[in-house]
Amino acid sequence: MGFSRKKKKIRNTIITLVCILMLLAVAYYGYILVSKKINDIETVYIEKIDNLKIEHNKLKRKVFIPRIGMKRGTIIRSSLVEEKEIFIDIDKTKLINKQDMNKMLLVDVKVGEPIFKNMVAKERVNKGVREQELSMIFLKSNLKNGDYIDVRIVFHNADNYIVLSKKKIREIDLEQNTVFLWLDEEEILTLNSAIVDAYINKGANLYTVSYVQPNIQESSIVTYPVKANVLELIKNNPNIVNIAKTILDEEVRKQLNKRLVLTSHEDISSVSSGIKQEKNIRTEKITKTKEIIAVEEKKQENKQSEKEGYFNE
Numbered sequence: 017m018g019f020s021r022k023k024k025k026i027r028n029t030i031i032t033l034v035c036i037l038m039l040l041a042v043a044y045y046g047y048i049l050v051s052k053k054i055n056d057i058e059t060v061y062i063e064k065i066d067n068l069k070i071e072h073n074k075l076k077r078k079v080f081i082p083r084i085g086m087k088r089g090t091i092i093r094s095s096l097v098e099e100k101e102i103f104i105d106i107d108k109t110k111l112i113n114k115q116d117m118n119k120m121l122l123v124d125v126k127v128g129e130p131i132f133k134n135m136v137a138k139e140r141v142n143k144g145v146r147e148q149e150l151s152m153i154f155l156k157s158n159l160k161n162g163d164y165i166d167v168r169i170v171f172h173n174a175d176n177y178i179v180l181s182k183k184k185i186r187e188i189d190l191e192q193n194t195v196f197l198w199l200d201e202e203e204i205l206t207l208n209s210a211i212v213d214a215y216i217n218k219g220a221n222l223y224t225v226s227y228v229q230p231n232i233q234e235s236s237i238v239t240y241p242v243k244a245n246v247l248e249l250i251k252n253n254p255n256i257v258n259i260a261k262t263i264l265d266e267e268v269r270k271q272l273n274k275r276l277v278l279t280s281h282e283d284i285s286s287v288s289s290g291i292k293q294e295k296n297i298r299t300e301k302i303t304k305t306k307e308i309i310a311v312e313e314k315k316q317e318n319k320q321s322e323k324e325g326y327f328n329e
Contacts, residue, residue: 057255079111079130088163088231089184090121092136104130110137114285124230146199147186151194152211152264154223154271159195160190164230169210169240172219177240179210193222193268208257209242211248215260222264 080097092094094117112119112131119136153167167180181201187196199207213219227233249256 019219070133073169075298076101077104077106077108077111078113079104080113080116081130082125085127086121086125087162088121092117092121092131097131102130106130106132108173110134146204147199148197148199148204148207149194150207151192151197152214152222153193154221154263154268155188155190155193155195156224156226157190157261159185159190159224159226161188163187164227165223165224166214166227166236167207167210167224169214169220169222171217172276177210178236178238179206179222179240181238182230182233182235206238206240206242208250209246210240211264212246212256212260215256215263216249244287248326 078091078099078101080099082097084096086092086096092112110133111134112135116131116133116136119138121135121171123135125131125135156165163185164182165180165185166178166182166329169178169179170175180197180199183194183197183199183203186198188194210222214222271274
């Protein structure tokens with residue numbers, strides 16, 4: 017009987033141990049499955065993160081941005097721009113590189129804005145191009161560096177011709193009425209002819225008109241006919257061009273000075289007129305005030321007289 021109980025106890029213990037081992041095995045197997053699942057998920061996410069990093073790095077571009085705001089017509093110099101790496105979803109072939117230095121800007125660019133290929137163009141300079149300083153042409157008061165202009169000549173009979181077409185202003189000094197243009201030999205010859213023409217024809221003037229949207233506006237057609245007699249005059253007396261420049265320069269300055277004097281007189285007259293008008297307005301106000309006071313005093317006197325008459329009765 018005692019042996020039987022002992023045997024039953026051993027059997028129960030064995031069954032308990034087997035159950036515990038089975039539970040441990042199931043738990044271990046579950047742990048293995050869960051760990052594998054977690055590892056698989058981690059692997060997927062790591063791959064996704066790596067892919068995102070790769071895609072992100074693909075968007076990293078080297079760009080050139082202005083150190084200061086740059087106007088249309090500016091020649092791109094290394095001193096004016098700085099190279100930076102930024103993340104931008106733009107094909108790198110659309111961005112300028114070091115090979116694009118010394119090209120010309122076609123649009124205004126603000127500080128911090130990347131410069132793109134379609135914003136620049138190679139400025140072709142022919143071997144015969146020379147810079148000309150001109151001060152005998154009437155300049156518009158709102159012209160600035162980089163603007164494009166036509167130079168025209170108008171005669172006393174109102175005939176008007178285009179002498180130079182779509183020339184870029186390289187430098188300008190409006191106070192001195194001086195502009196710098198790049199001209200080739202043919203343009204220099206045409207301009208010299210027009211200068212002499214304006215000199216020998218009293219009342220003729222050279223002046224400028226500007227392009228509103230030079231990026232899309234075509235060049236005007238030169239209509240000024242170079243005259244044979246003027247060319248002959250220049251040929252026989254080459255110094256006449258310099259004489260004509262000097263005389264026209266003096267005439268332009270005289271005209272500008274007259275405008276300044278006239279403007280000053282107009283300003284003074286305007287101020288004087290304004291003061292006089294203000295004085296008249298004040299005088300009218302004082303007069304009206306006095307009239308109102310007089311009327312009120314008269315009313316008071318009438319009331320007082322009526323009261324005195326009432327009491328006397």
